[in-house]
Amino acid sequence: QSVLTQPPSASGTPGQRVTISCSGSSSNIGGNPVIWHRQFPGTAPKLLIYGSDQRPSGVPDRFSGSRSGTSASLAISGLQSDDEADYYCATWDDNLNGPVFGGGTTLTVL
Amino acid sequence: EAQLVESGGGLVQPGGSLRLSCAASGFTFSSYEMNWIRLAPGRGLEWVSYISGVGKTINYADSVKGRFTVSRDNAKNSLYLQMNSLKADDKGVYYCVRAIVGTFWYFDLWGRGTLVTVSS
Numbered sequence: 001q002s003v004l005t006q007p008p009s010a011s012g013t014p015g016q017r018v019t020i021s022c023s024g025s026s027s028n029i030g031g032n033p034v035i036w037h038r039q040f041p042g043t044a045p046k047l048l049i050y051g052s053d054q055r056p057s058g059v060p061d062r063f064s065g066s067r068s069g070t071s072a073s074l075a076i077s078g079l080q081s082d083d084e085a086d087y088y089c090a091t092w093d094d095n096l097n098g099p100v101f102g103g104g105t106t107l108t109v110l
Numbered sequence: 111e112a113q114l115v116e117s118g119g120g121l122v123q124p125g126g127s128l129r130l131s132c133a134a135s136g137f138t139f140s141s142y143e144m145n146w147i148r149l150a151p152g153r154g155l156e157w158v159s160y161i162s163g164v165g166k167t168i169n170y171a172d173s174v175k176g177r178f179t180v181s182r183d184n185a186k187n188s189l190y191l192q193m194n195s196l197k198a199d200d201k202g203v204y205y206c207v208r209a210i211v212g213t214f215w216y217f218d219l220w221g222r223g224t225l226v227t228v229s230s
Contacts, residue, residue: 002154035216037155044205044223045155050216088155092215098169099145099217104154 003028004089006102013110017077020105022089024070028100032092034072036065039086039104048087049074081109112136112219114206119224126196130224132189132206137219140164140184143209145217146191148226150202158204159191173199196228 005023012018022034033052037045047056049065052072064075072091076083089102118130130146146158159180160169168180179192189206204226208219 002156033214037217039149044220045217046220047216047218050210051214054214056218086154090155090157090217096172098160098171099147099157101155101157 002103003093003096003100004091004102006087006089006105008103009106009108011108011110012076012079014079014081016079017075018079018107020074020076020087020089020107022072022074022102024072024091024100026070027095028070028091028093029067029072030070031094034065034067034089034091036063036074037088037090039088041086045088076107079109083107084109112208114208114219114221116204116206116221116224119204119226121227121229122196123230124197124228126228127192127194128196128226130191130193130204130206130226132191132221134187134189134206134208137208139182139187143211144182144189145207145209146180146189146204147207147217147220148200148202148204149223150199153202156202160209161189193226196226198228201226201228 036049039045052067053065062078086104088104093100115133145160161180177195181190203223205223206221207217
């Protein structure tokens with residue numbers, strides 16, 4: 001049981017905009033910025049978003065993040081077939097004194 | 111180019127031990143806080159342990175506290191995870207991960223991981 005809650009799956013068609021949610025509590029998302037990673041099977045996760053809405057250099061502006069209250073979301077616009085991957089949210093938890101992750105969302109491009 | 115390479119994973123019986131290593135290159139290892147994060151089947155990513163740049167501050171997830179020990183040797187640019195009393199739930203791919211701490215906190219560099227299997 002992950003501390004942060006993500007839907008196990010999401011899907012969209014090429015060109016569509018999809019959103020993946022991440023729900024937490026006041027001890028984590030409610031007070032700390034959120035990061036998002038993408039992971040393709042058999043490879044290491046890659047940072048997509050930090051600071052809730054900041055993109056590292058090299059990440060396309062098709063990816064955007066937001067945080068409101070105790071929830072966060074990752075939006076992917078202009079969906080492409082190679083966006084099929086697992087997406088994880090994470091943040092710091094003040095009660096646990098460590099990082100916590102969501103259970104991950106598997107994105108399928110139909 | 112900055113790189114992290116893990117090693118030491120393998121098959122171990124419940125109750126057994128393993129020592130994971132992570133070799134860092136391409137950056138000033140001692141300047142960075144390091145973490146071990148695992149990908150467990152059906153459970154997603156789980157943070158395991160953290161160690162500060164000079165090794166003075168260490169923290170563990172409750173699930174491994176008392177069984178795992180993290181350490182680093184900055185002279186050898188290496189990070190270690192000693193895992194004792196292993197359980198089936200410890201199975202997964204273990205990643206060595208560099209953290210950025212400043213205005214924002216995030217994980218910016220991941221190794222390719224090493225697989226730990228706990229089974230009799």
